[in-house]
Amino acid sequence: MSRYILALDQGTTSSRAIIVDEGGHILKTAQKEFRQIFPQGGWVEHDAREIWSTQMGVAQEALTAAGLRASDIAAIGITNQRETTVVWDRATGQPIHNAIVWQDRRTAAICDDLIAAGHESLFEQKTGLRLDAYFSGTKIKWLLDHVPEARARAERGELAFGTIDSWLVWNLTGGALHITDASNASRTLLFNIHTGDWDDELLAVLDIPRALLPQARGNSEVYGETAAGLFGARILIAGMAGDQQAATFGQVCLERGMAKNTYGTGCFMLMNTGGAAIRSRHKLLTTLAWQLGGQRTYALEGSVFVAGALVQWLRDGLGIIRSSGEIEALAASVPDSGGVVLVPAFVGLGAPHWDAYARGTILGLTRGSTKAHIARAALEGIAFQSAEVLEAMISDSGVSLTELRVDGGASHNNLLMQFQADILGVPVVRPKITETTALGAAYLAGLAVGYWRSTDELCAQWQVDRVFEPVMSADERVARLARWRKAVGRSLDWEDRA
């Protein structure tokens, strides 16, 4: 038996490789940021070749730093930023355009047209998603309509579409496998989450040829092995999941009613709803959590587009901090936000508002406002968005949460976590390992090759780092949330429609 699992975590801002041992400990991590491309306001692209080169680079770097060889790795698990869309040439393996990132709003008008044509409930019913530019479907349509010759070539079967999982597997296997997994497929607007297959009716509405699509597989199975020459020896690829579903698995939220919130570029709260695909009454998404041995588990999801990215903006856009970690001390230097409220609707608002035309606002500024108040309002804005999502989730699921498990880069911010617990009125629990996305991918791969025998083994590995208990009074919570809602109202429907 080989001794480790290699998890590849391809995120929105960086590619990471993490080596995990049998006890679920992280032996080595390597990480590399890559370019964010903003060709126009509201557009966000990545160079798919750079995604592949940084991902391969960090995988090799982690192995070398750990002093391991390919033969020491039992399997690779892949997890990825979801929805981001790549279309490439099957013959050359070259992308026909930059990847269109999940945050990209260029297809908002296509969504408006589809809604005006009465298609919204069809998509919602079959995919559990909303007709929003966030998802892959309209991004694929845009590429086919705008890249010269793309539609004709797609119809001839010369092109391949994939989310980042597919793109990585294609490259890892030297073009031998064009596959995706159920969790990633469920984010495309093309996949019927009740039948577990691509849906011809939806493909027809979006005018996307089936020949473009990868084969959709389960989340934990041996798909194939890496191409000769990549790592010295071939390694099995045995687990794949979208990063938020992988984090839910890594947080071992394996029972119905358990939930996690990940604070990365955005904030994504998922609640395991077991075998039931609950249809939200509050604009949450119904999504596939994972498919194991043919058995589908569903989740309710609240997707918030900007969380840690707001902290990056304070760093790179405003220059009021030099590193993301500095925000905590700056925000803690004042007792409160001094009445400042910041709604980070930089790319519109996701759950529960779904307004592609909302834009960021800072309200309540006075002559006494300082950068510390803005920093504090920024952290509070992240937490308020999650509070709105949790309220919707409790109402939809009927489950009263006893705790919220948290992870992701910004979950290291204690001030943010305390405010989150206060504004939710629910304890926030941070585990010792916050790289739960990678851990989830490692678990899925390890289970497929018998590295771990059962999920019971995984549950025993999860350990608490810190619990943040709510201390804010109920009256204050209600008043703060009311003020937040007022501020959100000011940010909605701001950008002119195309």
Ligand SMILES: Nc1ncnc2c1ncn2[C@@H]1O[C@H](COP(=O)(O)OP(=O)(O)O)[C@@H](O)[C@H]1O
């Ligand atoms: N101490 C901190 N306080 C607030 N935000 C932080 C802190 N440390 C990191 N972040 C934010 O977390 C994000 C990175 O988290 P990560 O989980 O790596 O995201 P992703 O997977 O989306 O790339 C960045 O947006 C960064 O600004």
Ligand SMILES: O=P(O)(O)OC[C@H](O)CO
């Ligand atoms: O890369 P992250 O961690 O911000 O996750 C992005 C999400 O998967 C988008 O749906």
